[in-house]
Amino acid sequence: QVQLVESGGGLVQAGGSLRLSCAASGRTFTSYAMGWFRQAPGKEREFVATISRTGGSTSYADFVKGRFTISRDGAKNTVYLQMNVLKPEDTAVYYCAARTLTRGGNYNAIEGYNYWGQGTQVTVSS
Secondary structure (H helix, E strand, O other), rough: OOEEEEEEEEEEEEOEEEEHHHHOOOOOHHHHHHEEEEEEEOOEEEEEEEOOOOOOOEEOOHHHHOOOOEEEEEOEEEEEEEEEEOOOOOOOEEEEEEEEOOOOOOOOOHHOOEEEEEOOEEEEEO
């Protein structure tokens, strides 16, 4: 089992940047593919980005391509989401998630992940 704790959210003006971090407990961090999702008020939780266990493969939702970058640091058991050129529509609670090798479901779907963090609020003002 792994515990995930997100940090780095906050209030930023449109066009600005934030870097979210997700610290994972345990010594098996490299056993998990990691993902970021977000949920805006009144909307369903949606996929943002994912990174493979080794960090060699990433995938993004179309609405963040070219603006967001997901990365991971195995030495720190941490996955990051660098968010640039933020827009008001990026306002949401951002969640970190971990996916085991045996987990079914798609990498870009909620059911594809075993463990979730508590979320961190990102607010982008216009």
